[in-house]
Amino acid sequence: MSMTDERLARAYLVRVAEPPAPALAAFVAEWGPIAAAEAVRKGLCPQRVQGETAARRELNLAEPDLEAGERIGARLIIPEDDEWPAWPLLCLDVARGRGVQSAAVPLALWARGDARLDEAAEAAVAIVGARAASGYGEHVAGEFAYGLAQRELSIFSGAAYGIDGAAHRGALAADGVTVALLGCGLDAGYPAGHVVLLNKIAEQGGLVVSEYPPGTPPARHRFLVRNRLIAALSEGTVVVEAGRRSGARNTATTAGALGKIVMAVPGPISSAMSTGCHDLIRNSAATLVGSVDDVIDIVGKLGTRTTERLRPRRRTDGLGADALRVHEALGRGQGKSAEQVATESGVPVPRVRAVLPALELEGLAERGESGWQQCRAVRKTQESA
Amino acid sequence: MSMTDERLARAYLVRVAEPPAPALAAFVAEWGPIAAAEAVRKGLCPQRVQGETAARRELNLAEPDLEAGERIGARLIIPEDDEWPAWPLLCLDVARGRGVQSAAVPLALWARGDARLDEAAEAAVAIVGARAASGYGEHVAGEFAYGLAQRELSIFSGAAYGIDGAAHRGALAADGVTVALLGCGLDAGYPAGHVVLLNKIAEQGGLVVSEYPPGTPPARHRFLVRNRLIAALSEGTVVVEAGRRSGARNTATTAGALGKIVMAVPGPISSAMSTGCHDLIRNSAATLVGSVDDVIDIVGKLGTRTTERLRPRRRTDGLGADALRVHEALGRGQGKSAEQVATESGVPVPRVRAVLPALELEGLAERGESGWQQCRAVRKTQESA
Structure with missing residues (x-):
């Protein structure tokens, strides 16, 4: 397990708030782990994130935790890893969007x-x-x-x-x-x-x-x-x-x-x-x-x-309501910014920013020079299927 | 138990066909037991009734059956008796009207x-x-x-x-x-x-x-x-x-x-x-x-x-679709023939003729000189409740 900056940031973040930490999860999804960790550490984050992290924000045990994990044969799986179960966890994101507060996505998982x-x-x-x-x-x-x-x-x-x-x-x-x-x-x-x-x-x-x-x-x-x-x-x-x-x-x-x-x-x-x-x-x-x-x-x-794996043309079948709207709003020809997608889909910008990386991990969206769009590779699979 | 003509006729009818005998049941409801028994005995009845009764129509064991019943302490309960469970059995009539062939009303019950x-x-x-x-x-x-x-x-x-x-x-x-x-x-x-x-x-x-x-x-x-x-x-x-x-x-x-x-x-x-x-x-x-x-x-x-017994004003709550339509089609001021009721309710004449006696037994309809109408007594109960 490499001690990348992302992993160190997530090791800090996964400890800084008692789960479920919906505000922190949304903040990390929007800012990315490194910037989010830095902001939380300095207390420069939205009030609700501050509320979730106030008690532990000065406690950085990222390195000792990763070392302790290694000693017991454990690794920290983070969303940036191939192993991250982005697709199954998307339902948490969708449920939280519907108001289920306890359905915060985990920031990382020890395994x-x-x-x-x-x-x-x-x-x-x-x-x-x-x-x-x-x-x-x-x-x-x-x-x-x-x-x-x-x-x-x-x-x-x-x-x-x-x-x-x-x-x-x-x-x-x-x-x-x-x-x-x-x-x-x-x-x-x-x-x-x-x-x-x-x-x-x-x-x-x-x-x-x-x-x-x-x-x-x-x-x-x-x-x-x-x-x-x-x-x-x-x-x-x-x-x-x-x-x-x-x-x-x-x-x-x-x-x-x-x-x-x-x-x-x-x-x-x-x-x-x-x-x-x-x-x-x-x-x-x-x-x-x-x-x-x-x-x-x-x-x-x-x-x-x-089902979806058997029939790739229906990969979007399992998407939640917001994810589906975001996916549909993504252009096929030219990329769009998160703000544009938000406007077209009616899904709020922070939610769009949270959903896009998950769609990307699932091969349903990709980030090009001109912005986000539906994934070419998948479109090909769909058409050839 | 009195050996009235109705009882003798029903004792004959309940044996003349193997239950369920939907055609016979409808025939008896329309003609009444005495005329129906006479017609069946002579073979002067609709073809489907003949089909149900052909094998046994010449066998009249009404009196021996009633005597045999008496010997074992049994009585023959008929729709003309107060004891007849007309209301619960109405659901059979309604189901048969919907096409459930096996749901023929029994012609009488030994008890x-x-x-x-x-x-x-x-x-x-x-x-x-x-x-x-x-x-x-x-x-x-x-x-x-x-x-x-x-x-x-x-x-x-x-x-x-x-x-x-x-x-x-x-x-x-x-x-x-x-x-x-x-x-x-x-x-x-x-x-x-x-x-x-x-x-x-x-x-x-x-x-x-x-x-x-x-x-x-x-x-x-x-x-x-x-x-x-x-x-x-x-x-x-x-x-x-x-x-x-x-x-x-x-x-x-x-x-x-x-x-x-x-x-x-x-x-x-x-x-x-x-x-x-x-x-x-x-x-x-x-x-x-x-x-x-x-x-x-x-x-x-x-x-x-x-529920209905607790709240008499809603006696019609339990009626099936046809019975309800027949009941609604009955006038309050003047009596109507079965044919008129059929025209107004859209329920076929034979079904109307089958449902009306059941509604009468339940005190929801009565037969006056000018024909059938909603029952006065019940209307009073409803209004005073």
Whole structure:
């Protein structure tokens, strides 16, 4: 991992505010990481960004953090890297544009393991559920993860006891790719009983990921903030067991708010651990799934990225409302400035500036001498497809 | 039970065709039972009615049937009786008008037990399910029936082994009203293992009901035909357990076609007996219910008759599309012929003739010297309410 200026800037930025930091995320998207870090450090930034960063802005642990990461075999994945899962994370940006404040894009992600995060997130299902799971729930989580991993889907979860652990183990048993997203630093050794499991995940072709820098202790609010990443990085979320008020239901709600597919597994009505799933199904917040095939059917039907990869001419199918408007406003013949695009699309300038780099990473837009335009290469692919 | 001419005519008619006999039902509604029976006996009736009655029209067992009924403590309930559940059965008429051929109104119903069928059907829930039920399913069926019976709802079911039996027993345990609808004669002693249960139902304030005359053996197609009555006579149907292709799913489908509420209980996905329920829920053919309160919530919300009885000014709320059009077309000041009503409402004459008597039984229409009109008495009730 090279200690480029961008990486140092992002290592500073990812620690300077407690996630989610929507104002900082928008500021960094607009200014770029280096200028943004400099501005934050000097306190020369908009008031809301100052609010998010005031407590920690004088603390620059970028170099020690990157060194600490290296010692535990972790790297800092940044949007400037090929590995950055720009496309899946775009849904956060879109949701925030719709007013979902907690849906801030992460500024960088710490990761440990051999898998590439962007590839793992290309065709992924999240399996989440109660910590105090029943034997039935753990069995179902394991079977689903095993079956889905066999079909080449990555299994994302939160590494908690109960359903999460069973899901990770099921995917490992199928030699599949599984990604654990933590609500603490990668060196926190949490949950204590899953340290061996997390090592296995990192060593056996999976990933352990967190937006929290080394040394960050676990906290309840961090699990909730982390849930948005589980939801965003997968095509759909399967809730296997959930009590009436649970973190898993929070992930399901977040996934729904991000426009992702939400699924829930039913169980005996006598089991309190199935109550949350039954509520989600009854309220039409989740589709009932009773088998791996059910999940494949639903994710396959509604999946955007998978479909899109099969049919390149429809790459824009999965774009959110703002991204689509920005993409449409981009000229084909001549480049445009962000301001011009904003005027034509009706999307505010800062949002346009946030969306354009994501479109570029996806090969849907490119920056030429005369400004931004739709990507030539993709247009060719589209026409030849 | 008096052996009136109507009753003798209906005892003949209910045996002369194998239910459902939609052409005969429409013919009887139009001509009245006495003239219709005479015409059928002589073969002087429309071709489709002849088709339904040809095999048995020369067989007049009306008197022996009524005597056989008396010997087993059974009565023949006919539409001319106060006890006839005209209102709930109207949904069959409406569904047939929409083209659901199997939804023929029964010509009469054999019944054994002290309850009044019309009263039992005023606030009723059907609980149905697999014969090869699991312990879980039987437990849930019993608990639901017990809890709903405690809330003064009658429990309708089909007296089969498994879920049906558990539902009847649960209602009896709560000293509630339960009604068993059979697909054979009341004297068939079927199912053999439930003869004692059926006697208990009849003796402990419930009813055992069938449209099949004494001596009719059970048959698979009769269970399916019977299912329409379970669905029609209750506000909603709860499917507790059902395999992928089962009679209980047939009842659920019928209930849906009749515009009734369909509910299903989830269970472990590993149980084949819950597969049918999960399919119904996933396909939005049924609402998931996990408790007695869930059922009350849903039946209370959508229930028509219960609501309607509380608010007499809205008696027409529960009417089907055709019945509503016929009711609206009836004048308030002067009577109209069926033909006039047909012209004004756009509903065909035979349908108008079938719907008018049902509206009369419900106190929504009356026949004066000048023809049919909206009922004065009800108008008064409506105005004073």
